[in-house]
Amino acid sequence: MVTDDPRKGYWNEAYYKYWKSRVDEAGVGSSQVIKGDANTEDDDVYRALFSTYGFNSGRVLEVGCAWGRMFPLYLAHGLTLSAVDISAAMVGAASERWAGHPDIESIQESPAESLPFDDCTFDNLACIATFDATFQDQALREFLRVTKPGARLFFTGKNDLYHRDDQAALDAEIGARRKQHPNFFTDTRRMVELLQAEGHKVDALLCFPRRGDFAKAAYVTPPPDHFYEYMIVLTRGPVVGDFPPFASEHSKTFLAGEHG
Numbered sequence: 001m002v003t004d005d006p007r008k009g010y011w012n013e014a015y016y017k018y019w020k021s022r023v024d025e026a027g028v029g030s031s032q033v034i035k036g037d038a039n040t041e042d043d044d045v046y047r048a049l050f051s052t053y054g055f056n057s058g059r060v061l062e063v064g065c066a067w068g069r070m071f072p073l074y075l076a077h078g079l080t081l082s083a084v085d086i087s088a089a090m091v092g093a094a095s096e097r098w099a100g101h102p103d104i105e106s107i108q109e110s111p112a113e114s115l116p117f118d119d120c121t122f123d124n125l126a127c128i129a130t131f132d133a134t135f136q137d138q139a140l141r142e143f144l145r146v147t148k149p150g151a152r153l154f155f156t157g158k159n160d161l162y163h164r165d166d167q168a169a170l171d172a173e174i175g176a177r178r179k180q181h182p183n184f185f186t187d188t189r190r191m192v193e194l195l196q197a198e199g200h201k202v203d204a205l206l207c208f209p210r211r212g213d214f215a216k217a218a219y220v221t222p223p224p225d226h227f228y229e230y231m232i233v234l235t236r237g238p239v240v241g242d243f244p245p246f247a248s249e250h251s252k253t254f255l256a257g258e259h260g
């Protein structure tokens with residue numbers, strides 16, 4: 001277990017407070033958080049996509065579970081759930097609400113890059129709104145290591161080339177850097193090539209062209225040249241190896257614009 005990971009302070013304090021404040025202001029103004037619950041409008045999109053692509057029966061691991069807002073979505077599929085998050089504060093919040101549920105095996109503090117599970121443990125894995133915060137080559141290897149051949153994986157991320165006039169995306173990138181929010185942009189084509197070269201099957205690559213398109217379920221496929229977010233649906237192949245880095249702290253869009 002990594003005990004002195006410098007990223008933990010951000011997720012335990014600044015991000016935890018930020019989410020608590022968003023929940024407090026739920027239902028007010030343009031807030032997407034639903035009043036009385038720590039859930040957001042995006043949940044309906046996840047619910048629909050999980051149903052469209054489906055899970056294998058058995059066990060699912062959620063990586064980056066926060067306070068467990070997605071748990072009902074997995075439990076609705078009859079899955080046995082394990083969950084990890086890098087933040088002890090988030091794990092505490094999730095455990096307070098969910099510990100003791102008969103279909104939840106464990107909720108543990110762990111970074112995505114070093115998962116506390118044996119090889120080939122899970123039938124499914126989901127990593128939602130979290131992969132972009134990880135060291136992606138390491139996290140992806142771990143996702144594949146702890147899942148079984150034939151496992152179903154879902155994860156989301158941010159593409160490293162979005163539209164130059166997507167001001168909301170650019171503002172979010174600059175704002176994240178200012179807050180020192182860990183934020184990495186995927187060379188999505190490269191990642192897909194690496195996955196396919198290793199024998200994993202990309203069942204779907206849903207590309208959301210602009211920031212805000214996720215909540216509208218406005219995705220396109222096949223991948224256009226420019227898009228902001230993606231959700232990938234994978235079937236794990238028989239073999240898992242290491243990946244070279246395929247993500248960067250600055251998007252190509254930001255770098256091309258020479259923004260300050």
Ligand SMILES: C[S@@+](CC[C@H](N)C(=O)[O-])C[C@H]1O[C@@H](n2cnc3c(N)ncnc32)[C@H](O)[C@@H]1O
Nearest residue numbers: 011064066085086087111112128129130133134
């Ligand atoms: C934006 S939240 C998303 C949470 C949840 N998946 C959801 O959609 O509600 C990101 C979560 O990932 C966790 N996280 C960030 N980096 C991580 C890492 N390297 N490994 C595991 N969890 C991480 C954070 O503590 C936070 O709870």
